Amino acid sequence: MLLEDAKIVAHEIMGDPESGMRRLVLRSEIAAEALPGQFVQLKVSTGLDPLLRRPISIAGVDQDKKEITLLYRLKGKGTKMLAQAKIGNVLNLLGPLGHGFTVPQNGTLYLVAGGIGAFPLLPLAQEAVKKGLEVCLCWGGENQGFFESAGLHLWQALGIDIQVSTMDGSMGIRGNVLDILNNYEFAKTAQVAVCGPMVMMAAVNEFFVKTDFVVEASLEERMGCGVGACLGCVCTLQDEQGKLRRGKVCKDGPVFKAKEVVWNAAL
Amino acid sequence: MLLEDAKIVAHEIMGDPESGMRRLVLRSEIAAEALPGQFVQLKVSTGLDPLLRRPISIAGVDQDKKEITLLYRLKGKGTKMLAQAKIGNVLNLLGPLGHGFTVPQNGTLYLVAGGIGAFPLLPLAQEAVKKGLEVCLCWGGENQGFFESAGLHLWQALGIDIQVSTMDGSMGIRGNVLDILNNYEFAKTAQVAVCGPMVMMAAVNEFFVKTDFVVEASLEERMGCGVGACLGCVCTLQDEQGKLRRGKVCKDGPVFKAKEVVWNAAL
Amino acid sequence: MQPSKSALKTVNTEVKLGPLTLRNPVITASGTYGFGEEYAPLCPVERLGGITLKGITPEPRLGNPVPRLAETPSGLLNSVGLENPGLKEFMTTYLPKVRKLPTAAIANISGFCVEDYIHMARSLRKESGLAAIEVNISCPNVKHGGMHFGTDPASAEQVIAAVKAETDLPVIAKLSPNVTSIVAMAQAAARGGADIISLINTLLGMSIDIEKQRPVLANVMGGLSGPAVRPVAVRMVWEVAQAVGIPIIGMGGILSWEDAVEFLLAGASAVSIGTGNFVNPLAPLRVIEGIEEYCLRHGVSAVSELTGLAWKEN
Amino acid sequence: MQPSKSALKTVNTEVKLGPLTLRNPVITASGTYGFGEEYAPLCPVERLGGITLKGITPEPRLGNPVPRLAETPSGLLNSVGLENPGLKEFMTTYLPKVRKLPTAAIANISGFCVEDYIHMARSLRKESGLAAIEVNISCPNVKHGGMHFGTDPASAEQVIAAVKAETDLPVIAKLSPNVTSIVAMAQAAARGGADIISLINTLLGMSIDIEKQRPVLANVMGGLSGPAVRPVAVRMVWEVAQAVGIPIIGMGGILSWEDAVEFLLAGASAVSIGTGNFVNPLAPLRVIEGIEEYCLRHGVSAVSELTGLAWKEN
Numbered sequence A, B: 001m002l003l004e005d006a007k008i009v010a011h012e013i014m015g016d017p018e019s020g021m022r023r024l025v026l027r028s029e030i031a032a033e034a035l036p037g038q039f040v041q042l043k044v045s046t047g048l049d050p051l052l053r054r055p056i057s058i059a060g061v062d063q064d065k066k067e068i069t070l071l072y073r074l075k076g077k078g079t080k081m082l083a084q085a086k087i088g089n090v091l092n093l094l095g096p097l098g099h100g101f102t103v104p105q106n107g108t109l110y111l112v113a114g115g116i117g118a119f120p121l122l123p124l125a126q127e128a129v130k131k132g133l134e135v136c137l138c139w140g141g142e143n144q145g146f147f148e149s150a151g152l153h154l155w156q157a158l159g160i161d162i163q164v165s166t167m168d169g170s171m172g173i174r175g176n177v178l179d180i181l182n183n184y185e186f187a188k189t190a191q192v193a194v195c196g197p198m199v200m201m202a203a204v205n206e207f208f209v210k211t212d213f214v215v216e217a218s219l220e221e222r223m224g225c226g227v228g229a230c231l232g233c234v235c236t237l238q239d240e241q242g243k244l245r246r247g248k249v250c251k252d253g254p255v256f257k258a259k260e261v262v263w264n265a266a267l
Numbered sequence C, D: 001m002q003p004s005k006s007a008l009k010t011v012n013t014e015v016k017l018g019p020l021t022l023r024n025p026v027i028t029a030s031g032t033y034g035f036g037e038e039y040a041p042l043c044p045v046e047r048l049g050g051i052t053l054k055g056i057t058p059e060p061r062l063g064n065p066v067p068r069l070a071e072t073p074s075g076l077l078n079s080v081g082l083e084n085p086g087l088k089e090f091m092t093t094y095l096p097k098v099r100k101l102p103t104a105a106i107a108n109i110s111g112f113c114v115e116d117y118i119h120m121a122r123s124l125r126k127e128s129g130l131a132a133i134e135v136n137i138s139c140p141n142v143k144h145g146g147m148h149f150g151t152d153p154a155s156a157e158q159v160i161a162a163v164k165a166e167t168d169l170p171v172i173a174k175l176s177p178n179v180t181s182i183v184a185m186a187q188a189a190a191r192g193g194a195d196i197i198s199l200i201n202t203l204l205g206m207s208i209d210i211e212k213q214r215p216v217l218a219n220v221m222g223g224l225s226g227p228a229v230r231p232v233a234v235r236m237v238w239e240v241a242q243a244v245g246i247p248i249i250g251m252g253g254i255l256s257w258e259d260a261v262e263f264l265l266a267g268a269s270a271v272s273i274g275t276g277n278f279v280n281p282l283a284p285l286r287v288i289e290g291i292e293e294y295c296l297r298h299g300v301s302a303v304s305e306l307t308g309l310a311w312k313e314n
């Protein structure tokens, strides 16, 4: 875990400017340590506004160049300020943080993404492809424009099987990612990694309950410290006996075994 | 009084970078209205940090180009952030504000400046020179380096009489601006404008009490609104009967008749 | 989650706070808008829901020495100390101009004993042309050992009742947030007969100049306002709105329309903008426009429907 | 005005807070530093004056639902709701590791009735290896209709006295700022026998998601911390330091050494950093270094001399 001022080596709009997607590449020692599914806590300004760091997944690592890539979508004040940062500027980073995905040793790896939930899955895919595994991405988005802005080309470059769905039918299957899964022929031995909105991940977990695939899900929660010290970011987990406990999304996660997560927790 | 987003057309370090002096030129409609001694309230960031505007004197006006010049010294957070603004950026300005100096119709105009108190006197000098008046500047500073960084060349360009004093004797008379005044031969009909630290202005006022020169002093105080609405920036004034009242530095001033100001007010 | 655009074209911005009707819910806060003239060249007065005037006292006051202001993170400390021309001068010099303001003008009165408040309330009645009286009870009661009116429910009730008995104008009780229970204070104001409650006044704070090793403010302590206090203000509006059945003017750190909507949803019927004017003199205008657009987007036909939506069933 | 550099080469950073001696005045605040392990890879524990551990209760607690955090202007709202493993698990799983921390470890205890506090204090004595117990009294007293221990002087005194009777460790009373008179609360803690007073805990606040028209925090209200509250915290330290003769740990919005010096000059003997760690995990280190350099520059040979300088004659 490092705290460092990282220099921006690239910062660009991805696809349609309206979609608010950005690619940010930082020269960072974090590259040497980062594992798929981990994230950084980024300070988007040097002042007090905004006060807190922003959690962003590590979407790419180049160990040789000591570079990490972050992909993000403009959301509120923090990401909008981040978008102002120029090449050559320095951003304060804390990372790599959390526990990421397990990279399977063999079998097929199914990646299930909802919207920008694809970002943290990218390094996992790269790692799995490097290992020679069969990798398949099932990705749901709003429309064709979304995929063009959200880095579909980065996935295509991996040469893996890609299934997409759009709500408006402008690309792939019309519907959501579940509609892809429902029509998909799965391998016998496989592992699943999912990231997207909570309801979508809950549904995906449900979908795979009938299989004996290990399903890992990457959760999101508002963060304070990012290192497990403040208990701001918890999720609810249950063991096989149904006993509830809290998990810290920043430290115990963001990746959890999907079957341990209490998906509809309002407690 | 205008509220506008003004584009930066020049922004540069003046003299020795260590001295923290900056020259900032903005394209602004304020140029059409600004009078010598007035100021603007500048928002140095678009966010909440820092919250308040910063008062800066208008140190130059180009009505044809619609440009105003501000000269400032780095002090705390606000001026340091301001220094980051780049040419082409936009800064939100409120101004011109306050009541400035009276430009005399005839006679001699003595300008007495302490440190960066010279900045608001510059447009007054220009106006007086344009009118063909005799103008003399008595300016006290720390050392030669200060004058070089604080825009002495802008004054020299006016072709007026300039007397300086430095604490270390590195330029002009050794001592403070009072030491200049003590050794100076004054005209019979004259008006005085003074700006600098409170103690210095009090001493200058005292010095001229024996003359019948009208002495105008430009005060400084922490400001909230800048328009006379919050009563944050008051000074204490007295009329000829010694009756005390408050003056608003931002609206009734920043320029006041020096003899009306209660210089040692702790009330 | 974005609600679909509705067919609504206009929004009724008028709000009724008991006996006080305002053309829209955006007022400027006492002490930050002078007597209504200073900002007029920048922000059209006729667009404002109302202006709360600088606080007055029976006698003129020079207020506190300078420095009176200190900037803090997202906040402002002030210790103006109720500088004002006094009631008489207010009536003769300022009121004639105030009457001509094309918006609802609300007087703000402060006193150091109950008689002070009574004295002022007598002069401030409907014939004055004012729209309401806001009673600032955040002052020490000098006849009772300096105990603040604003922190003792019984004193607060007494002051409000006394003012109410003397004036036929709507009476607004302006509460101090420096209390253990804001609800207890609001209930006291209600018992005293307040028509409206306005909250919050400033939080007591201070800052120290570490080089001079002395407080920044000449008066040592001052009142904290600005965005820093907004979470406290919203919480108090939320609590009071649910506990006391009197309309609320919410304030504390409003800069943008989003901030204002937060207060309305928490239970305020109108909002007031203070420190925000210093940051952006057009803040009141932008807030009014923003609230209207928010209503259109959410298919809300009257601003008054927003009040308390965050806790009402909907 | 810059004082001339003195010949001083070193500064004594040790501070004595009654029975508690710390190697330097910089502590980390309860609830923001876990049980001391999380930040260790980033900020060397042996450089800290102390660590205050996450608040514990007699029984384990899952705390509140999420969202538990909301960012506000220069501030943070939290409603963690005292999630903790409970006393037993703390003693068996965490304490053995805490004992090995190369700094003073301060337990923080919370309860919902006096017996809760007594129960915990019995287990937390000198032999535990802890340096002190901080008693968080910002909780509702469930046996007394939810009235907060932290807002009622008599309850506060009772709790502190009860804890003091059970433990031989230094007892720190941690006060809530949500009161009319912080001095009255501090005096109550002093009467109860507190060795040290720590202030401030968080200010009660809330914020509303205007699109969802619901509070951001699942728990509706939360505690406001961070730079936004600093002026309130400094004011309370200033007031208490002059009214009560007990050493103070000051906190609330400290990010930089300048902020920390403000608290020391106001009357604190040590400071605590909470939310600041989230912004800059090296904040405690930078604060320690900055305080030392400040002392050198001002010719102050011991950090302890800074305490109260802003109001003491000097």
Ligand SMILES: Cc1cc2nc3c(=O)[nH]c(=O)nc-3n(C[C@H](O)[C@H](O)[C@H](O)COP(=O)(O)OP(=O)(O)OC[C@H]3O[C@@H](n4cnc5c(N)ncnc54)[C@H](O)[C@@H]3O)c2cc1C
Pocket (backbone or CB within 6 Å): A039, A050, A052, A053, A054, A055, A056, A057, A058, A059, A071, A072, A073, A074, A075, A076, A077, A078, A079, A080, A116, A119, A120, A219, A220, A221, A222, A223, A254, D070, D071
């Ligand atoms: C582990 C993790 C990894 C993430 N990776 C990415 C990524 O790779 N790309 C990307 O675009 N986004 C990612 N996010 C979401 C990203 O953190 C938020 O979009 C961002 O914090 C929004 O900040 P803002 O100031 O723009 O929005 P605002 O809504 O103004 O933020 C207000 C506050 O809420 C928090 N917040 C708002 N939305 C979220 C959210 N979805 N998750 C957590 N906190 C939130 C902010 O951090 C801030 O504290 C990730 C979140 C987590 C928890």
Ligand SMILES: Cc1cc2nc3c(=O)[nH]c(=O)nc-3n(C[C@H](O)[C@H](O)[C@H](O)COP(=O)(O)OP(=O)(O)OC[C@H]3O[C@@H](n4cnc5c(N)ncnc54)[C@H](O)[C@@H]3O)c2cc1C
Pocket (backbone or CB within 6 Å): B039, B050, B052, B053, B054, B055, B056, B057, B058, B059, B071, B072, B073, B074, B075, B076, B077, B078, B079, B080, B116, B119, B120, B219, B220, B221, B222, B223, B254, C070, C071
């Ligand atoms: C009418 C007027 C004209 C001025 N003209 C100039 C000028 O032409 N060039 C120039 O360099 N400076 C000028 N100043 C001073 C300038 O406003 C301050 O240096 C600046 O506000 C400091 O801000 P900061 O954030 O850098 O410093 P900080 O010390 O961090 O500021 C903290 C707070 O104190 C206020 N403050 C600090 N110093 C002063 C001061 N001297 N006067 C008023 N407020 C202060 C700030 O505005 C801010 O609110 C003028 C001040 C006034 C009142």
Ligand SMILES: Cc1cc2nc3c(=O)[nH]c(=O)nc-3n(C[C@H](O)[C@H](O)[C@H](O)COP(=O)(O)O)c2cc1C
Pocket (backbone or CB within 6 Å): B224, B230, B231, B232, C029, C030, C031, C032, C054, C055, C056, C076, C078, C080, C082, C108, C136, C174, C200, C201, C202, C224, C225, C226, C227, C229, C251, C252, C253, C254, C272, C273, C274, C275, C276
């Ligand atoms: C400079 C200043 C002067 C104030 N004077 C008064 C006053 O005279 N009477 C009063 O009731 N409130 C006064 N207030 C409080 C404001 O009316 C308002 O309640 C408070 O500032 C919170 O709102 P804000 O955060 O929008 O400023 C004053 C506030 C400021 C900043």
Ligand SMILES: Cc1cc2nc3c(=O)[nH]c(=O)nc-3n(C[C@H](O)[C@H](O)[C@H](O)COP(=O)(O)O)c2cc1C
Pocket (backbone or CB within 6 Å): A224, A230, A231, A232, D029, D030, D031, D032, D054, D055, D056, D076, D078, D080, D082, D108, D136, D174, D200, D201, D202, D224, D225, D226, D227, D229, D251, D252, D253, D254, D272, D273, D274, D275, D276
């Ligand atoms: C996430 C979080 C959790 C906290 N938990 C506790 C706690 O368990 N016990 C306690 O006494 N104070 C708790 N506090 C309060 C802090 O210890 C501290 O008093 C307060 O945050 C002000 O300091 P700061 O502004 O530096 O954060 C918590 C604060 C935060 C932000």
Ligand code: FES
Pocket (backbone or CB within 6 Å): A222, A223, A224, A225, A226, A227, A228, A229, A230, A231, A232, A233, A234, A248, A249, A250, A251
């Ligand atoms: S963000 Fe602090 S524990 Fe996860």
Ligand code: FES
Pocket (backbone or CB within 6 Å): B222, B223, B224, B225, B226, B227, B228, B229, B230, B231, B232, B233, B234, B248, B249, B250, B251
């Ligand atoms: S700054 Fe508000 S009255 Fe002068």
